[in-house]
Amino acid sequence: MKNVAAFEADAKAAGVWVFSGGLDAQSTATVVRRSGDEVLLTDGPFAEAKEYLGGLTIIDAADLDEALHWGRRAAEATTLPIEVRPFHWA
Amino acid sequence: MTDTDSTVEQVFREEYGRAVSVLVRALGDIDLAEEMVAEAFAEAVRRWPPVPPSPAGWIITTARHKAIDRHRRESTREARHAEAHLLAGEPVVEEVGPVQDDRLRLIFTCCHPALNRAAQVALTLRLLGGLTTPEIARAFLVPEATMAQRIVRAKGKIRAARIPYRVPRDADLPDRLRAVLAVLYLVFNQGQDRPDLAAEAIRLGRQLLELMPDEPEVRGLLALMLLHESRRAARTDGGLVPLDVQDRTRWDAALIAEGHDLVRQCLRRGRPGPYQVQAAIQAVHTDGPRSDWAQVLALYDQLLVLTPTPVVALNRAVALAEVEGPAVALAVVDGLELAEYAPLHAVRADLLRRLDRPADAAAAYARAAELTVDAAERGFLEERRGALTTGSGGS
Numbered sequence: 001m002k003n004v005a006a007f008e009a010d011a012k013a014a015g016v017w018v019f020s021g022g023l024d025a026q027s028t029a030t031v032v033r034r035s036g037d038e039v040l041l042t043d044g045p046f047a048e049a050k051e052y053l054g055g056l057t058i059i060d061a062a063d064l065d066e067a068l069h070w071g072r073r074a075a076e077a078t079t080l081p082i083e084v085r086p087f088h089w090a
Numbered sequence: 091m092t093d094t095d096s097t098v099e100q101v102f103r104e105e106y107g108r109a110v111s112v113l114v115r116a117l118g119d120i121d122l123a124e125e126m127v128a129e130a131f132a133e134a135v136r137r138w139p140p141v142p143p144s145p146a147g148w149i150i151t152t153a154r155h156k157a158i159d160r161h162r163r164e165s166t167r168e169a170r171h172a173e174a175h176l177l178a179g180e181p182v183v184e185e186v187g188p189v190q191d192d193r194l195r196l197i198f199t200c201c202h203p204a205l206n207r208a209a210q211v212a213l214t215l216r217l218l219g220g221l222t223t224p225e226i227a228r229a230f231l232v233p234e235a236t237m238a239q240r241i242v243r244a245k246g247k248i249r250a251a252r253i254p255y256r257v258p259r260d261a262d263l264p265d266r267l268r269a270v271l272a273v274l275y276l277v278f279n280q281g282q283d284r285p286d287l288a289a290e291a292i293r294l295g296r297q298l299l300e301l302m303p304d305e306p307e308v309r310g311l312l313a314l315m316l317l318h319e320s321r322r323a324a325r326t327d328g329g330l331v332p333l334d335v336q337d338r339t340r341w342d343a344a345l346i347a348e349g350h351d352l353v354r355q356c357l358r359r360g361r362p363g364p365y366q367v368q369a370a371i372q373a374v375h376t377d378g379p380r381s382d383w384a385q386v387l388a389l390y391d392q393l394l395v396l397t398p399t400p401v402v403a404l405n406r407a408v409a410l411a412e413v414e415g416p417a418v419a420l421a422v423v424d425g426l427e428l429a430e431y432a433p434l435h436a437v438r439a440d441l442l443r444r445l446d447r448p449a450d451a452a453a454a455y456a457r458a459a460e461l462t463v464d465a466a467e468r469g470f471l472e473e474r475r476g477a478l479t480t481g482s483g484g485s
Contacts, residue, residue: 063254
């Protein structure tokens with residue numbers, strides 16, 4: 001956790017950090033799904049998967065190389081695989 | 091083919107990558123750049139002769155003008171002004187410096203690690219080599235639709251994920267350059283029975299060396315490709331001909347001389363890497379009437395330190411057999427975990443044959459022939475196996 005805090009501090013200092021946060025365990029998930037005219041609730045995640053989204057960090061990067069630089073830092077800090085993708089504001 | 095067509099075709103081969111690189115920078119869009127360059131070449135076919143003094147400059151200028159025209163037709167008045175100004179404001183013909191950088195930028199974009207290797211290869215051949223999608227599909231034995239989809243997807247990712255159009259920072263350069271070299275070498279190896287692809291890889295290798303003269307591995311890769319290419323005629327003389335019985339008079343002396351020169355330059359720089367060492371091995375094989383196996387073995391020892399893979403260990407074992415005998419080499423080969431690798435069984439077969447174990451050798455040849463996908467190689471292996479059975483009285 002210390003590494004993760006250091007990563008965030010560095011990203012903030014570099015002016016690229018927008019926000020970040022972690023998701024709670026998969027066991028806390030409830031899925032809301034439209035089915036015809038109804039909306040159904042189910043207990044649990046979409047599907048039990050070996051890899052699942054654990055959290056999100058949004059950074060403001062000029063291009064993929066810059067984004068990957070921070071992705072690498074995040075992977076080192078969390079020791080988790082980091083998927084880097086463009087994010088579009090709604 | 092008319093003279094004009096062949097002139098345009100030659101300019102296309104030589105300058106397509108340069109023109110696309112410059113236009114990608116000017117327009118910031120790969121598809122548009124390709125389209126404008128294609129239109130400029132079509133215009134060249136209509137307008138030449140006379141061939142302008144700088145054909146590449148003419149193509150680039152014409153492609154830029156076409157982009158401006160296109161933009162004027164399609165955009166609003168204000169955007170039109172801004173963009174046309176931007177396009178026209180850039181120096182039109184830049185023969186050196188920045189133009190070379192553009193080609194370098196483009197090759198690093200094409201070989202970006204965020205793209206898979208197959209996509210890197212396809213984009214490099216298409217954008218820098220000017221090969222068409224059907225040509226690339228044929229070269230890699232992939233349906234045309236699959237290759238088209240691969241290229242569209244890769245370009246889409248470059249655009250959407252913003253893969254940058256620039257030479258990587260120094261800190262990232264070694265890794266990024268490795269990917270570029272791997273792509274060129276893969277294209278070259280795919281050219282085993284396609285001389286045009288091997289020639290394309292060599293052409294791109296020459297360009298890369300011109301752009302990055304201080305990178306010894308670039309020099310090493312070019313040397314390796316030239317020395318391998320120098321033996322093409324002798325290697326495939328009606329089937330697969332092993333090195334030791336190749337007709338050396340059919341080797342290409344000019345390519346060998348150039349390759350040896352490059353290897354010497356690498357040695358002087360003293361920063362060895364896997365491509366340089368492999369080139370040095372090829373240089374020993376192409377020096378004099380016989381290979382100096384002790385020297386080859388010493389180089390493989392060095393290569394094995396740089397790239398400790400079973401395939402390198404197998405190639406080293408071939409040299410080891412020449413220096414310390416087939417029994418020592420066989421012990422090494424039998425310790426390698428490459429059960430599905432045809433060359434391992436071919437090497438084993440040859441060692442067993444030399445150790446006078448024809449039945450074991452025949453089994454190994456059969457296994458190698460079964461695993462290989464190359465028809466010429468299979469023919470060679472089966473021939474070897476046949477010679478074995480007759481030689482040992484049908485045992």
